[in-house]
Amino acid sequence: MFHWLEKHPFFLAVGVFLVISFAGLVEILPNFAQQSRPVIGTAPYSTLELAGRHVYIKNSCNACHSQLVRPFKSETDRYGHYSLSGEYAYDRPFLWGSKRTGPDLMRVGNYRTTDWHENHMKDPSGVVPGSIMPAYRWMFTNSADIDTAFAEQLTIAQFFSVPYNKPVPMKDGSTTVVKMGSSVAEANALALSEAKVIAADMKDQDVKDAVANGNIPEIVALIAYLNSLK
Amino acid sequence: MENRPLEYDYTVAKMFMLTTIILGIVGMLVGVVLAFQLAFPELNLVLGEGLAEYTNFSRLRPLHTDAVIFGFTLSGIFATWYYVGQRVLKVSMAESKLLMFLGKLHFWLYLVVVASVVVSLLAGVTTSKEYAEFEWPIDIAVVVVWVVFGIGMFGLIGIRREKSLYISIWYYIATFLGIAMLYLFNNMAIPTGLGVSTIGESGIGAWYHSVSMYAGTNDALVQWWYGHNAVAFGFTVPIVAMIYYFLPKESGQAIYSYKLSLLSFWGLMFVYLWAGGHHLLYSTVPDWVQTMGSIFSVILILPSWGSAINMLLTMKGEWQQVAASPLIKFMVLGSTFYMFSTLEGPIQAIKSVNAIAHFTDWIIGHVHDGVLGWVGFMIMAALYHMAPRVFKREIYSKSLMAAQFWIQTVGVVLYFTSMWIAGITQGMMWRAHDEFGNLAYSFIDTVTVLHPYYAIRGVGGLLYLVGFLMFAYNIYKTMSARPVEESELQNASPMGA
Numbered sequence: 001m002f003h004w005l006e007k008h009p010f011f012l013a014v015g016v017f018l019v020i021s022f023a024g025l026v027e028i029l030p031n032f033a034q035q036s037r038p039v040i041g042t043a044p045y046s047t048l049e050l051a052g053r054h055v056y057i058k059n060s061c062n063a064c065h066s067q068l069v070r071p072f073k074s075e076t077d078r079y080g081h082y083s084l085s086g087e088y089a090y091d092r093p094f095l096w097g098s099k100r101t102g103p104d105l106m107r108v109g110n111y112r113t114t115d116w117h118e119n120h121m122k123d124p125s126g127v128v129p130g131s132i133m134p135a136y137r138w139m140f141t142n143s144a145d146i147d148t149a150f151a152e153q154l155t156i157a158q159f160f161s162v163p164y165n166k167p168v169p170m171k172d173g174s175t176t177v178v179k180m181g182s183s184v185a186e187a188n189a190l191a192l193s194e195a196k197v198i199a200a201d202m203k204d205q206d207v208k209d210a211v212a213n214g215n216i217p218e219i220v221a222l223i224a225y226l227n228s229l230k
Numbered sequence: 231m232e233n234r235p236l237e238y239d240y241t242v243a244k245m246f247m248l249t250t251i252i253l254g255i256v257g258m259l260v261g262v263v264l265a266f267q268l269a270f271p272e273l274n275l276v277l278g279e280g281l282a283e284y285t286n287f288s289r290l291r292p293l294h295t296d297a298v299i300f301g302f303t304l305s306g307i308f309a310t311w312y313y314v315g316q317r318v319l320k321v322s323m324a325e326s327k328l329l330m331f332l333g334k335l336h337f338w339l340y341l342v343v344v345a346s347v348v349v350s351l352l353a354g355v356t357t358s359k360e361y362a363e364f365e366w367p368i369d370i371a372v373v374v375v376w377v378v379f380g381i382g383m384f385g386l387i388g389i390r391r392e393k394s395l396y397i398s399i400w401y402y403i404a405t406f407l408g409i410a411m412l413y414l415f416n417n418m419a420i421p422t423g424l425g426v427s428t429i430g431e432s433g434i435g436a437w438y439h440s441v442s443m444y445a446g447t448n449d450a451l452v453q454w455w456y457g458h459n460a461v462a463f464g465f466t467v468p469i470v471a472m473i474y475y476f477l478p479k480e481s482g483q484a485i486y487s488y489k490l491s492l493l494s495f496w497g498l499m500f501v502y503l504w505a506g507g508h509h510l511l512y513s514t515v516p517d518w519v520q521t522m523g524s525i526f527s528v529i530l531i532l533p534s535w536g537s538a539i540n541m542l543l544t545m546k547g548e549w550q551q552v553a554a555s556p557l558i559k560f561m562v563l564g565s566t567f568y569m570f571s572t573l574e575g576p577i578q579a580i581k582s583v584n585a586i587a588h589f590t591d592w593i594i595g596h597v598h599d600g601v602l603g604w605v606g607f608m609i610m611a612a613l614y615h616m617a618p619r620v621f622k623r624e625i626y627s628k629s630l631m632a633a634q635f636w637i638q639t640v641g642v643v644l645y646f647t648s649m650w651i652a653g654i655t656q657g658m659m660w661r662a663h664d665e666f667g668n669l670a671y672s673f674i675d676t677v678t679v680l681h682p683y684y685a686i687r688g689v690g691g692l693l694y695l696v697g698f699l700m701f702a703y704n705i706y707k708t709m710s711a712r713p714v715e716e717s718e719l720q721n722a723s724p725m726g727a
Contacts, residue, residue, distance in 0.1 A: 002492050006395045009387045009403065016404045016499055021411060023503035023526075027519055028451055036446045058354035060288040066589055070512040074661040077669050085514035088446025093358050096450055096513065100589035101268070103673040125271070130678040134267070134274035134286040142283075148422065148435030155425020155441050184434055 039086030041171040044153075044162045044178050045228065047187050048194040048216070051149035052225025055218045056095070059136065064101035067229070080107040090162060102133055109230040114201040117223045122204075136219075140207055144221035150187035153180045188214075195220045198227075238316045239324035240620040242333035246309035247613055247620070249337075251702045253301030253344065254606075258695045260294040265691045269684035284352050292363045293351045298601065299361055299464055301344060306609035307405065307468040308336070311383065313616050314398055314475045319390035326389060332382040339375045343368060355438060359453050361460050362416050366440045369417045376413070380406050397491050401471030404499060408463035416456035418443040447514045451507075458506035465605050467498070469568075470537050472612045477541055477561050480615050481551055486543035490536050497533030501526055508579035511588065520581070527579030534572035541565040556632040560611035563639065567603025571596065586661070591680070591687075592653025599646040602638070602694055610701050617708050626707035630700055638697035644690030652683035 005012045045053060056062070069075050071082040083106055088094055112120075119126065122140070124133040156162040157180060164180035181187030192211070198220045199211040207217050267273045267287045274286040283289065312333060316322055323330050346368055350356070356363040364372065383406060387399070395403075419440035426434045444452050478485055485491060507515065507523020542565055545551065551558045574596050578587045587593060614631065618624055625631065659679065662670035 003394075006400070007393050009384070009395060009399075012395065012400065013384075013403050013407060016400075017407050017411070019496065019499045020404070020408055020503050022500070023506075024411075024415070024455060027504065027507065027522060028455055031448055031451060031516065031519075036448050057356060057358040059286075060291055060354075060356065060358065062358055063288050063291040068513055070585070070588075072512070072585065072661065074663065074669060077663075078660075078673070083514050085447045088450075088514065091446045092442040092444070092449065094446050094449040094453070095358060098360060098509065098589070099591075099593070101677075128674050130674050132268055132271045132677060134271060134282070134288070136286075137279070138283045145435060148439050151422035151426050151435035151439065152441050154429060154431070154434070155420055155422045158425050158428050159420055160445065 036089045037086055038089035038168075039084050040169050042087050042089055043168045043170075043176055044090045044156075044164060045225070046178055046190070046194060047146060047149050047153060047180065048144075048191040048198075048221050048224045049228045050152060050225075051144045051146050051191065051216070052218075052221035052223065052228075053095075054145060054149060054152075055139065055222045056225060057093075059139075061105075062095045062097040064097070064099060064133070066097035066100050066104045067106045068096040069104055069106045075104070079104045080110055090156075092156065092160075105226070105229055107230055109227045112226065114198055114223050114227065115203070117226055118202050118204065118219070121219060121222070139218040139222060140204055142218045143210075144191075144216045144218045146188050146191045146216060146221075147184060149191070149221075150181060150184060153187075191216060191221075194224060198223050236316075236320065236322050237324065238313075238322050239330065240313060240616075241330070242323065242337055243309050243312035243616065244620055245334075245337045246305050246312060247616065247705075249341070249344070250302060250305035250309050250609065250613065251705060253297055253305055254609075254698055255695075255702060257294060257297030257302050258691070258698055260290055260297060262688065262691045262695050264290055264294055265684065265688040269681060269688050283354075289352065289354060292356060292360075293348065295361060296347060296351065296363065299460070300347070303464055303601075303605055303609065305340075306472075306612065307402075307464075308340070308379070310468075310472050310475075310609075310612050310616070311402055313620065314471070315383065315386050315402070318392065318396040318398060318475065319386055320392040321386060321390050323386070326385065329382055329385050329389075332378055332385065336375065336378045336382060339371070339378060343371045343375055346371070350438075355436075357417075357419070357440070357442070359416065359442075360457055362413070362453070362456060364417075365438045366417075366419055366421050367438050369413075369419075372413065376406075376410055380410070396475070397485070397495070398471040398475040400495055401467050401474065404495075405463050405468040405471065408459065408467065412456045412459050412463065416452050450510060450513065451515050451519070454509035455503070455506040458509055459503055461600075462498075462502040465601060466502070466534075469605050469608045470494075470498075472608050473537075473541055473561060473565065476608075476612050476615050477544055477558075477565075480555070480557055480561070480611075481545060481548055483544050483546075483548055486540050486546065490540045494533045494536030494540065497536065498530075501530050501533060505530055505579065508584065511579075511581050511584045524579050524581055524584075527576045531572060531576050535569055538565045538569040538572070556628065556635045557611055557614050559632075559635050560607045560614070563635075564604050564607035564611065567599055567607065567642070571600035571604060574599065586657035587653060590653035590657045591649045591683070592657070595646040595649025595653060598649070599642060602642045602645060606694070606698075607638070610698075613701075613705060617705055621709050623708055626704050630704050634697040634700040634704070637700070638694050641690045641693030641695075641697060644693065645687055648683040648686040648690065652680045652687070655679060655683075 069079045069082045076082055121136045123135055124131040157164045164178055167175035167177055170176050179190055181190050192214060195211050195216045199208050210217050264287055275282050277285045355365055419442050421440045423437055442449050504526035505523055507519045508527045511520050552562050577583055656676045659671045659676040664670045
């Protein structure tokens with residue numbers, strides 16, 4: 001058979017394809033039948049949080065920080081409850097990372113504050129002596145891309161039925177509604193109102209001024225995202 | 231006509247040899263910068279505060295991985311295909327205007343993609359998925375490049391004179407199919423422009439932005455099915471294709487065992503794809519997928535070692551060549567690193583070992599002993615073998631080649647040993663508890679302790695880069711400094727008198 005295949009490249013290629021696609025069919029497809037469902041308490045990202053997530057991705061934060069708490073005592077001691085599949089239901093793409101040059105950020109919103117992030121992103125080793133993380137000062141001047149975040153919200157609400165403007169169950173039995181604008185202007189207004197809450201806790205005068213003038217620096221969006229990680 | 235040796239046309243092979251060298255220098259240089267940034271964080275500002283956004287570790291890191299995988303390695307695969315393909319199929323590119331056109335088109339489109347990737351990654355346009363960072367417009371261009379490559383490949387196979395496909399061709403075909411399948415499925419995404427248009431809007435936000443078709447755990451599963459097998463079909467399958475051709479050619483020895491090569495080929499094809507789950511141990515993917523990933527990773531030792539042993543036994547009775555020829559040294563040490571790396575990988579895929587190793591530098595060490603020791607050595611050996619035949623000149627300097635071999639070998643050893651120690655140290659410190667059951671170390675303790683190992687790793691990487699520059703110089707001098715021979719030297723060997 002093998003000698004025959006070596007003289008018939010088409011059938012060799014078909015054979016190779018069948019053999020290599022087999023594993024994917026068995027391992028991956030069954031999980032798609034059972035779509036990732038959100039756990040109680042997991043809500044979609046708001047416009048500003050999503051814009052912050054884009055800042056996180058733009059700067060490849062995931063190259064050094066994981067978002068996956070493994071079920072070991074040392075990890076739950078350090079980072080909190082181990083990760084559950086449903087907590088990632090709204091993560092497109094997933095940001096688990098593959099390397100922990102810095103600590104895990106899965107639940108960073110539980111134990112770091114806006115103030116801490118502001119100081120840390122400006123001067124990491126000033127906050128954590130010995131830190132090898134670079135400073136990200138340009139995030140204080142670059143503007144966050146709210147429009148793209150809004151376009152993504154429209155897309156995922158349309159294609160993946162992400163429940164914006166709908167009640168989402170919370171852990172305490174209540175419900176919450178994550179709002180999505182119906183126009184670019186409304187989306188920007190929503191993001192700005194969120195940004196003002198963040199900026200109020202910050203010290204950088206330029207950032208405060210920018211937000212007061214209706215412009216949202218990347219750092220504000222990023223902090224909104226990091227605070228949402230719980 | 232029939233009895234005259236064919237005049238093979240190496241135009242396209244030469245073009246890709248050039249990008250192999252240039253993108254190799256770029257990828258490795260960025261790698262060295264990154265390595266030293268971890269040891270000395272001030273280097274994040276290497277070009278000053280104003281350009282910090284473009285020179286800091288996190289922005290450069292995808293550029294390093296992609297330049298080495300899709301720049302250096304892929305160029306090497308293409309260069310060797312346009313050389314080996316003609317020779318084992320016994321047909322010249324010059325015989326078909328169409329194939330020649332496709333080959334050149336392949337090269338120029340590839341260059342366009344490379345340029346757009348560099349620009350977009352520096353600008354921070356990325357999907358975040360490792361080795362699949364490109365946004366959808368580049369993905370489409372990549373697919374076009376791949377299709378052109380595939381048509382050219384099957385076209386050449388279609389007009390071949392030698393009816394039986396040599397082993398290397400099986401591996402090149404598998405490379406083409408494997409990457410095509412993986413790349414397509416992993417990069418499935420919906421451009422947000424399309425999403426916006428469904429509600430009658432347009433032009434909201436960045437036009438190139440897209441959102442992954444898969445969410446959370448499913449996305450992770452597809453990504454690591456891709457990520458692991460990009461290693462399979464980028465760093466293993468085509469490199470095995472190279473060694474099956476170049477080692478017998480260079481040593482004058484026949485492949486040790488045909489049956490072993492059959493077993494290794496089909497075994498590798500079947501087993502490799504299952505092993506992706508080992509990147510997701512103790513994550514939220516289903517337990518059975520994790521276990522399958524572990525088990526198949528261990529089984530993977532068989533086909534991997536099958537190829538490597540087949541290569542080493544090909545040298546049976548001719549071991550004096552290893553001492554005499556630096557080129558044979560590269561290939562034999564490459565095979566040895568392949569064995570070593572394909573044993574190390576399965577060990578790391580065992581769940582209890584992975585609990586320590588995952589997320590640490592030990593994984594980085596593993597990747598690099600494979601890529602520097604196996605992929606890098608094999609591609610350089612292939613180019614060293616090709617250069618005298620393609621440029622019709624003897625290799626410029628054998629002693630430079632030998633010096634390069636030893637410098638790079640020392641570099642690789644420094645690299646992986648320092649990363650072993652760093653990884654296992656950090657993994658053990660993360661999990662250490664004191665006598666009261668509290669965590670023994672804060673996270674930063676586990677970072678500062680790594681400083682010396684990061685410095686040693688930087689030196690190791692630098693040595694490898696220096697060796698690569700020696701390689702580039704040697705090839706450059708071969709191309710330009712010696713007089714042109716009339717025709718291909720009959721038994722041309724870079725070591726020949």
